Amino acid sequence: MASIEDVAKKAKVSVTTVSRMMNNHPYVSEKTKKRIRKAMEELSYFPNSGAQQLRGKGTKLIGVIVSYITNPFFSYLVASIEKTATEMGYHLIVLQTLQDMKREELFINMLKKKQLDGLISTSLETNTEEVFEMVKKGDIVLCNRSLIHQGLPIVQIDEAKISEEATLHLFERGYTKIGFCLGGSTLHPTDNRFKGFMAAHLRQDQAFNENFFFKNVKTIQQGRELFHTIASLTERPDALFANSDEVAAGFINEAILHGWKIPQDMGVVGFDDQPIASLLTPNLTTIRQPIDEMGRLATLALLSHLEDREFEMPEPLRAELIIRSST
Structure with missing residues (x-):
């Protein structure tokens, strides 16, 4: 298990500087803070929450659960969350599940053990x-992710x-067999x-x-690989609703x-309107999500709960269909 000394060595700073950063000392530069936070993440080091709580500070550390940080959507979302958290005096650690339930359970246990003040989960x-x-209590805020139980607070788009609008757009363009x-x-x-x-299929009376x-x-x-799967079909779709710009690009x-x-x-x-969408030839028709706003609101929701402030969870945010030349 890593120690504060290990973090200091990896970040190339003194133990005192690491301690000051974890306690929100005003004389630690933002550049140094980022270096220390990176070292903490790489070493899976978490502050001694018990000691911090005795000082009445909590850990001032929140986590964001993502499946893969290499996904551009999550990268942009985490950047927004980190910016808002830092502005409000909190540190952020990125927790990748790699779609492994055991890793997810580990992260939830970190919250239960008070190694984290709260979680944002995508x-x-x-x-x-x-x-x-x-x-429901507010210790975990859902962002862009629903659970089976309905009525739970969540920051998301409609x-x-x-999706109905995008599918109707394909029907309007003359496509009838949509994957x-x-x-x-x-x-x-x-x-x-x-x-x-x-819903779009029902409106168009299409099976x-x-x-x-x-x-x-x-x-x-x-x-x-999906292209080859579709190309091998006897009957093929004439359009594709991809779940991300990356899939569509491939x-x-x-x-x-x-x-x-x-x-x-x-x-x-x-889906997402990542930079690759406008670089493709032809340019990709896609759905633009308000990623910055989603990250900001999810962070405000969590930190408002942690600081006992009122926060009204927003209605689903508005996304936009960006029509380009792939349709």
């Missing part, structure tokens, strides 16, 4: 009554509405994207072919390499 999979109570991508292996009961997708439901697709490489890149024309042979819609 990828919570643990569906226990204890976790639901922690969410995924059903914007749907899912990042995981099973459809979550609260998957509002799929609800919106199916959905279940052979066009593609699971475990979440990276650029898996987007490339698919489009591979399709063009194999002589397909986008959007003539296949229309493609992404």
